[in-house]
Amino acid sequence: MNRTLIALLCLTAVFATRILQHECVHDDIAETFKYDVQDLNLDDDANRRLQGTAPRNIKITYDMSFFNNLNMTDPVNVAFKQNSEKALKVALQYFSDLLTIVPKPAGAMKWNLGPTCGLVTVPDADKTTDKDSDLHLYISYTDEPTKTFLAYAGWCRFLRVLGPSHGTVNFNLGLLRNYQFSNPIVFNDLVQIVTHEITHVLGFSGNDVQYWVNSAKQPHVNPTSVQLIRGLNSTVLQTPNVQAYARQYYGCPNLAGMLFENQGGAGSAGSHWETTVINNEYMNAAISLTQGFFSKFTTSLLRDTGFYSSVNAALEEPTFYGKDAGCTFVTGACDTNKREYCSAGTQKCDYYYYAVSACNPTTFSDVGCNNQQAYSNAKCYEPNGNFQNNPTYIQKLGVGFGQSSRCFISSLSDPTVSINEQGLCYNYTCNSANQVIIQVGSNQVTCSQNNQVVTIPNWRGSLKCPEKLDQFCNYKKVCPNFCSSNGYCDNGVCKCISGFKGADCSQTA
Numbered sequence: 001m002n003r004t005l006i007a008l009l010c011l012t013a014v015f016a017t018r019i020l021q022h023e024c025v026h027d028d029i030a031e032t033f034k035y036d037v038q039d040l041n042l043d044d045d046a047n048r049r050l051q052g053t054a055p056r057n058i059k060i061t062y063d064m065s066f067f068n069n070l071n072m073t074d075p076v077n078v079a080f081k082q083n084s085e086k087a088l089k090v091a092l093q094y095f096s097d098l099l100t101i102v103p104k105p106a107g108a109m110k111w112n113l114g115p116t117c118g119l120v121t122v123p124d125a126d127k128t129t130d131k132d133s134d135l136h137l138y139i140s141y142t143d144e145p146t147k148t149f150l151a152y153a154g155w156c157r158f159l160r161v162l163g164p165s166h167g168t169v170n171f172n173l174g175l176l177r178n179y180q181f182s183n184p185i186v187f188n189d190l191v192q193i194v195t196h197e198i199t200h201v202l203g204f205s206g207n208d209v210q211y212w213v214n215s216a217k218q219p220h221v222n223p224t225s226v227q228l229i230r231g232l233n234s235t236v237l238q239t240p241n242v243q244a245y246a247r248q249y250y251g252c253p254n255l256a257g258m259l260f261e262n263q264g265g266a267g268s269a270g271s272h273w274e275t276t277v278i279n280n281e282y283m284n285a286a287i288s289l290t291q292g293f294f295s296k297f298t299t300s301l302l303r304d305t306g307f308y309s310s311v312n313a314a315l316e317e318p319t320f321y322g323k324d325a326g327c328t329f330v331t332g333a334c335d336t337n338k339r340e341y342c343s344a345g346t347q348k349c350d351y352y353y354y355a356v357s358a359c360n361p362t363t364f365s366d367v368g369c370n371n372q373q374a375y376s377n378a379k380c381y382e383p384n385g386n387f388q389n390n391p392t393y394i395q396k397l398g399v400g401f402g403q404s405s406r407c408f409i410s411s412l413s414d415p416t417v418s419i420n421e422q423g424l425c426y427n428y429t430c431n432s433a434n435q436v437i438i439q440v441g442s443n444q445v446t447c448s449q450n451n452q453v454v455t456i457p458n459w460r461g462s463l464k465c466p467e468k469l470d471q472f473c474n475y476k477k478v479c480p481n482f483c484s485s486n487g488y489c490d491n492g493v494c495k496c497i498s499g500f501k502g503a504d505c506s507q508t509a
């Protein structure tokens with residue numbers, strides 16, 4: 001065994017770091033706050049006026065005065081406040097682009113409940129003055145370093161048939177003070193969390209299904225059912241849009257609906273999508289370890305709330321996990337021969353080929369349904385801190401990183417070393433025929449068939465092409481410089497918040 005090989009093996013042994021996963025505590029919080037739903041008694045005239053009012057892009061406003069309690073001589077607090085507010089702004093831009101809503105009738109945005117919303121004391125002015133807003137958020141923070149949540153949210157005031165009017169979002173300084181927000185990928189994770197939490201406020205909550213309305217503004221009939229699935233009692237959401245999409249997506253015409261998470265205790269169960277049947281979704285109970293997808297499952301749910309005039313289908317991010325996999329995929333035992341699942345111990349790439357990963361159970365995995373879990377220091381699109389980003393890997397194995405790098409299962413090496421098959425990061429492009437051209441050092445290999453095994457003349461080992469090239473070429477693209485923390489990423493295209501412009505949102509407008 002030569003010296004280089006020994007060095008590689010050592011590197012492989014030390015790279016495995018995993019981050020603390022953000023787990024959402026939404027249901028715990030919803031249970032704690034217990035706010036009442038209010039009836040807005042509109043007279044016929046007011047009702048007619050409301051019917052005739054044109055929808056607008058949803059206008060979500062916020063109050064961060066709670067943060068005035070922070071000691072702003074501490075730079076950590078300054079960064080915490082700035083990044084929390086910026087993440088809110090990006091998320092609110094996203095929702096403004098996603099949803100339209102009929103503005104609530106005059107006077108309906110006045111606060112008329114108790115002294116607080118969440119941890120925030122409601123200002124007197126909010127009780128006497130109406131707001132030009134469709135949803136007003138009171139933002140707070142707590143300092144809870146031993147908890148696993150980065151943020152949580154819920155509504156405080158809810159108007160029957162019309163939806164939430166006031167809500168709260170709480171950030172956990174105890175964990176966020178250690179976040180490196182100068183890295184836009186880290187900031188992007190916070191945006192994803194804030195977007196997830198506000199989606200709960202907007203109606204994505206097991207407790208709120210009873211308040212959703214159909215097109216006749218009446219509650220849905222039998223919106224959920226309970227089924228025993230993989231040994232666990234599971235709530236199935238079967239409202240019209242969600243049911244229709246679940247049937248189409250999984251290719252299961254009689255499927256009752258989509259599964260809510262059935263594990264994780266009161267904080268996570270019942271108000272998230274079931275991890276076993278959909279991964280990397282924004283509304284899974286734990287944040288995606290790589291790229292999250294705001295899928296048509298979530299937009300379908302928002303449509304089924306009945307609170308929004310339209311939900312922008314152009315922002316639905318295509319997912320492929322379990323797509324067309326049939327009824328047994330949803331309700332039967334997990335088949336570890338499918339790429340969605342894995343056998344313990346194998347180290348490969350995650351389902352979407354974003355990162356080097358290992359097969360592990362999570363809090364939310366059903367029995368026998370382990371997934372490939374990405375390592376935090378092995379995301380191919382993130383060169384900084386990537387364990388493969390060193391001269392040995394680059395020179396001997398030809399790895400590459402960045403926006404167009406993905407994980408491929410490979411044992412390719414130059415003739416001086418020999419390695420086991422593993423997940424390696426390479427840059428790639430897709431051509432118009434969905435062939436995948438992979439850059440391995442100065443060599444190019446072309447995948448033109450699913451699961452094809454390709455080699456390089458005079459190199460050792462081989463590379464296994466992606467299982468489905470057409471899908472691989474349509475996986476969500478990452479954005480240039482992750483939109484410089486000034487926007488959200490729409491399948492490789494940055495959408496900048498007000499004040500910023502440019503392909504990566506790095507210029508001030």
Ligand SMILES: [Zn+2]
Pocket residue numbers: 024025026196197200271272284285
């Ligand atoms: Zn949640």
